[in-house]
Amino acid sequence: MTNSFVIRIPATSANIGPGFDVVGLSLSLYLTLTVTSGEPSSVPPKITYSGEGADEVPLDPYRNLTTRVALYVLRCNGHRSFPPDLVSIHCDNQIPFGRGLGSSGAAVIAGVLLGNSLGKLNLSQERILDHALMVERHPDNVTAALVGGFVGSYLRELDPQATEAAQVPLSEVLPEYPPDAGEGWGLSPPVPPLGIGHYVRFKWNSSIKAVAIIPRFELSTAKARAVLPETYSRKDLVFNMQRLAVLTTALGQTPPDPELIFEAMKDRVHQPYRNTLIPGLPAVTSLITPASHPGLLGICLSGAGPTILALATHNFESIAEKIREIFRQEQIEVDWKILNVAEGSTVTYC
Numbered sequence: 001m002t003n004s005f006v007i008r009i010p011a012t013s014a015n016i017g018p019g020f021d022v023v024g025l026s027l028s029l030y031l032t033l034t035v036t037s038g039e040p041s042s043v044p045p046k047i048t049y050s051g052e053g054a055d056e057v058p059l060d061p062y063r064n065l066t067t068r069v070a071l072y073v074l075r076c077n078g079h080r081s082f083p084p085d086l087v088s089i090h091c092d093n094q095i096p097f098g099r100g101l102g103s104s105g106a107a108v109i110a111g112v113l114l115g116n117s118l119g120k121l122n123l124s125q126e127r128i129l130d131h132a133l134m135v136e137r138h139p140d141n142v143t144a145a146l147v148g149g150f151v152g153s154y155l156r157e158l159d160p161q162a163t164e165a166a167q168v169p170l171s172e173v174l175p176e177y178p179p180d181a182g183e184g185w186g187l188s189p190p191v192p193p194l195g196i197g198h199y200v201r202f203k204w205n206s207s208i209k210a211v212a213i214i215p216r217f218e219l220s221t222a223k224a225r226a227v228l229p230e231t232y233s234r235k236d237l238v239f240n241m242q243r244l245a246v247l248t249t250a251l252g253q254t255p256p257d258p259e260l261i262f263e264a265m266k267d268r269v270h271q272p273y274r275n276t277l278i279p280g281l282p283a284v285t286s287l288i289t290p291a292s293h294p295g296l297l298g299i300c301l302s303g304a305g306p307t308i309l310a311l312a313t314h315n316f317e318s319i320a321e322k323i324r325e326i327f328r329q330e331q332i333e334v335d336w337k338i339l340n341v342a343e344g345s346t347v348t349y350c
């Protein structure tokens with residue numbers, strides 16, 4: 001007899017301008033896993049992919065990010081490997097890789113929910129987040145992907161022992177080898193400390209949609225973080241905090257105030273440093289305004305980029321086409337999509 005269940009995770013846009021590593025927004029593109037169990041066997045589960053990233057993602061369950069995370073969760077909770085009756089996992093992915101739409105955060109949340117379901121672990125939402133934060137160490141994408149909506153989150157300051165447990169290298173959290181291939185496999189992985197991440201959902205005005213303008217090139221989060229400075233001036237931090245404090249309420253108000261939101265989506269902590277990696281970004285953020293494009297509320301880099309996120313209530317197409325024109329001047333082609341703010345992740349048993 002076969003059983004199956006479906007895990008669905010939304011895309012996310014982190015930062016929304018001034019909320020670097022703090023706020024995230026879930027968006028209506030999805031990573032969907034269909035997980036099938038059947039007769040027990042010693043053969044590892046078969047992984048298949050369709051959609052975004054299908055031609056580049058590893059299909060070996062000991063190398064694929066989602067199944068490695070599932071294995072990590074299982075091993076933290078007393079299961080040595082995948083259950084023997086796990087036959088196949090099909091991943092249908094709408095979230096482009098390395099574009100600032102939270103593909104890796106979605107893959108990590110998918111892995112934690114997969115491990116939780118396969119091991120019948122019944123982890124609380126808080127524990128699910130703890131496991132995810134051992135892998136993806138800034139909370140903005142993973143929290144929004146898990147709980148949905150417009151979300152602010154912080155990492156709790158841990159005591160020295162827990163800090164150490166939460167800082168082990170990723171290679172120890174997610175070793176790549178199969179069970180019979182190395183000494184390290186016998187060791188227990190680092191179990192997440194309790195209550196690493198905390199969050200709150202802000203209100204969101206439902207007339208606001210997100211236009212994602214997606215350049216046809218990848219930019220890894222690691223590369224886009226490497227250009228950021230270690231320290232900031234008080235002036236720049238105050239600039240961001242003032243705007244973030246206004247933005248988290250302004251996007252929930254009716255009607256949304258374009259002037260207030262446009263200014264509140266400006267940033268001095270990450271976007272200026274990422275300009276060099278995303279030709280066209282300075283022009284996009286300075287030339288398109290609510291005055292030139294009625295309906296526009298604000299523009300920011302989505303996550304670590306290169307996608308641009310324009311929040312708007314109408315005129316979506318003209319905003320997107322203007323941004324396309326600016327990127328064309330830099331010889332960069334884009335695709336664009338009008339997205340809604342999405343609900344959080346779901347697991348549905350068939």
Ligand SMILES: Nc1ncnc2c1ncn2[C@@H]1O[C@H](COP(=O)(O)OP(=O)(O)OP(=O)(O)O)[C@@H](O)[C@H]1O
Nearest residue numbers: 065097098099100101102103104107220221303304
């Ligand atoms: N569905 C998936 N299955 C397996 N691996 C994935 C999946 N989605 C993403 N990845 C891995 O994550 C990498 C992209 O992660 P990265 O953090 O650089 O970008 P992102 O998450 O798309 O952007 P951002 O964090 O800025 O929103 C991919 O190259 C791939 O290795």
Ligand SMILES: N[C@@H](CCO)C(=O)O
Nearest residue numbers: 014020021221303304
């Ligand atoms: N806050 C992160 C999001 C990307 O995962 C960044 O901008 O680097």
